[in-house]
Amino acid sequence: MSTGMETRGEPVTPANTVDDTTVDIAALLERGRTLSTPVLKAAVARLAPPMDTVAAYHFGWIDAQGRPADGDGGKAVRPALALLSAEAAGAAPEVGVPGAVAVELVHNFSLLHDDLMDGDEQRRHRDTVWKVHGPAQAILVGDALFALANELLLEIGTVEAGRATRRLTTATRKLIDGQAQDISFEHRERVTVEECLEMEGNKTGALLACAVSIGAVLGGADDRTADTLEAYGYHLGLAFQAVDDLLGIWGDPDATGKQTWSDLRQRKKSLPVVAALAAGGPASERLGELLAADAKSNGFDTFSEQEFAARAALIEEAGGRDWTAQEARRQHAVAIEALNGVDMPPQVRAQLTALADFVVVRKR
Amino acid sequence: MSTGMETRGEPVTPANTVDDTTVDIAALLERGRTLSTPVLKAAVARLAPPMDTVAAYHFGWIDAQGRPADGDGGKAVRPALALLSAEAAGAAPEVGVPGAVAVELVHNFSLLHDDLMDGDEQRRHRDTVWKVHGPAQAILVGDALFALANELLLEIGTVEAGRATRRLTTATRKLIDGQAQDISFEHRERVTVEECLEMEGNKTGALLACAVSIGAVLGGADDRTADTLEAYGYHLGLAFQAVDDLLGIWGDPDATGKQTWSDLRQRKKSLPVVAALAAGGPASERLGELLAADAKSNGFDTFSEQEFAARAALIEEAGGRDWTAQEARRQHAVAIEALNGVDMPPQVRAQLTALADFVVVRKR
Numbered sequence: 001m002s003t004g005m006e007t008r009g010e011p012v013t014p015a016n017t018v019d020d021t022t023v024d025i026a027a028l029l030e031r032g033r034t035l036s037t038p039v040l041k042a043a044v045a046r047l048a049p050p051m052d053t054v055a056a057y058h059f060g061w062i063d064a065q066g067r068p069a070d071g072d073g074g075k076a077v078r079p080a081l082a083l084l085s086a087e088a089a090g091a092a093p094e095v096g097v098p099g100a101v102a103v104e105l106v107h108n109f110s111l112l113h114d115d116l117m118d119g120d121e122q123r124r125h126r127d128t129v130w131k132v133h134g135p136a137q138a139i140l141v142g143d144a145l146f147a148l149a150n151e152l153l154l155e156i157g158t159v160e161a162g163r164a165t166r167r168l169t170t171a172t173r174k175l176i177d178g179q180a181q182d183i184s185f186e187h188r189e190r191v192t193v194e195e196c197l198e199m200e201g202n203k204t205g206a207l208l209a210c211a212v213s214i215g216a217v218l219g220g221a222d223d224r225t226a227d228t229l230e231a232y233g234y235h236l237g238l239a240f241q242a243v244d245d246l247l248g249i250w251g252d253p254d255a256t257g258k259q260t261w262s263d264l265r266q267r268k269k270s271l272p273v274v275a276a277l278a279a280g281g282p283a284s285e286r287l288g289e290l291l292a293a294d295a296k297s298n299g300f301d302t303f304s305e306q307e308f309a310a311r312a313a314l315i316e317e318a319g320g321r322d323w324t325a326q327e328a329r330r331q332h333a334v335a336i337e338a339l340n341g342v343d344m345p346p347q348v349r350a351q352l353t354a355l356a357d358f359v360v361v362r363k364r
Numbered sequence: 365m366s367t368g369m370e371t372r373g374e375p376v377t378p379a380n381t382v383d384d385t386t387v388d389i390a391a392l393l394e395r396g397r398t399l400s401t402p403v404l405k406a407a408v409a410r411l412a413p414p415m416d417t418v419a420a421y422h423f424g425w426i427d428a429q430g431r432p433a434d435g436d437g438g439k440a441v442r443p444a445l446a447l448l449s450a451e452a453a454g455a456a457p458e459v460g461v462p463g464a465v466a467v468e469l470v471h472n473f474s475l476l477h478d479d480l481m482d483g484d485e486q487r488r489h490r491d492t493v494w495k496v497h498g499p500a501q502a503i504l505v506g507d508a509l510f511a512l513a514n515e516l517l518l519e520i521g522t523v524e525a526g527r528a529t530r531r532l533t534t535a536t537r538k539l540i541d542g543q544a545q546d547i548s549f550e551h552r553e554r555v556t557v558e559e560c561l562e563m564e565g566n567k568t569g570a571l572l573a574c575a576v577s578i579g580a581v582l583g584g585a586d587d588r589t590a591d592t593l594e595a596y597g598y599h600l601g602l603a604f605q606a607v608d609d610l611l612g613i614w615g616d617p618d619a620t621g622k623q624t625w626s627d628l629r630q631r632k633k634s635l636p637v638v639a640a641l642a643a644g645g646p647a648s649e650r651l652g653e654l655l656a657a658d659a660k661s662n663g664f665d666t667f668s669e670q671e672f673a674a675r676a677a678l679i680e681e682a683g684g685r686d687w688t689a690q691e692a693r694r695q696h697a698v699a700i701e702a703l704n705g706v707d708m709p710p711q712v713r714a715q716l717t718a719l720a721d722f723v724v725v726r727k728r
Contacts, residue, residue, distance in 0.1 A: 135480075139503060183500055184413075
């Protein structure tokens, strides 16, 4: 049995359908960051003090003492997708910028609130906002980022911007539904694979789908085109989340910025766990017994690395790790397939394909 | 020196400028409730479990055990204003309903989050959501109500609905700014009267202003009309908040549903406090010394009724109570004056005037 991802090579190797070897992913992500960050910073600067400072800390622009920092602002997959989305509709990438920023604002609103609700103390290798600035600021700044996202789009004042805001609002509602499901699952003994996929579709798929449609909508795309792009984004989101679920158990803390066995510590009913419990067989049954006992245990918080490692090993033995890697590949394939439903410049198609490949092979 | 509102009659008696004696305020509030509540309930029913239940508890439709309840849903001033707003623009009151519901959703989003941030355990004579369902649900359901507000307006799909959503978003941002200011004031020794009025304008004026413009915007009113209606609503909001600040110290707990000396217990830098501190003189100076000592005291949480009563008496002696009652009358007058800037049916003008009068004489 393997003990880490590196011993079996990349866990999720997608079957490419387009030659995307010429696409420079780093440049694509960098373009998204370069075009959207100044607009994001200007938007955050609108917040009343001390919310502007707290938000700047969250985004990694300053440290806890207020000194300028060159923090890790995340992978920036969503901004890159929003710009490609505009290009998919034949518009300039810049047309997608307000959409990219609005999606980032909503994403970070959810991170601020989720970290507080989940009690997560670390994100992107730094203390989370509620740890540094207190729960009230985490709530307040989250609210402010959410409002700012809508404000930024609606002040464009066009019919397209109204449609974009509506899609973003729908995605945000699903995001919130997904977090509600995620929290409720932590208190339940059993969750079906279908329930878990629905939760992850809400929590991750919906906003990624919005990122891939919002630029196109701002660029004047019709609803059918936007819906098809959303299908790509939704399944890409599910692939993304399946990989996240693998990293949440077997990821390298140095790369992910999270604790070892992070999702197990939080009793997350993530895909590998749910699939392992559904698989049947001795390892699956033993895992079920262990997790049921854990749920009643008062000593859970003092579990050693070995105890979490034993649970991770059972999940793997029961097939939860393999199943999740396969699920990531399956969702990746469905996402790529959806791209065929939209007429777009070949270079944009190759870039969207390459980004999908990147999402499933990432290690952080 | 008086010891309670009742000993000096109504604290705030407005000078009416229109004969509104024929307006039935109860019927006006009831109409707002009757038309908006079914739409509000249908919107809340869209939320994923358990958020729908938590929201229903917050609105008073069920009790903590999930049994149907006929709770106190608040005064419903905002829905009444939103329907009058539509009529002010010559539209049917029903045109204002989605606006009324959206404003109520945003108002309740802010209540859910503010109660948690402020640690308030009681609202409308009942335990607050975070007390009954936990902090995570208070955050999550607040977020969901905010998103729902935008969703409800944007799914109308008209240009007017886009403009209405933009105004609501601006108001929501101000609301959040106001809460941020309110929290920061609690940690400061001195706050100027101007800072306090700015905070209250953000926290209460902005959303009331939106309630009074949103129906008109949905009914096709131009920006000038909407802005003028907002001026009425903004100053009405400041009058409303001045009365709230009086009730927050001297209100009857049986009527307000809050604890005695509620705002003093929370160290709120509300208008009576700030005005008293700014007034100068022996009572003002003694109050300043006491509050400065309180800020450093570890025993604050165990203060007796008498200790709060002593602070309230000093605030009154320094003139903070009278000043705030005058400020309510002044803002009321400015609000009524603003109505002259809009051409509207005389009956609607009389009703808006009567509602303004009601707001400043209320006891809860």
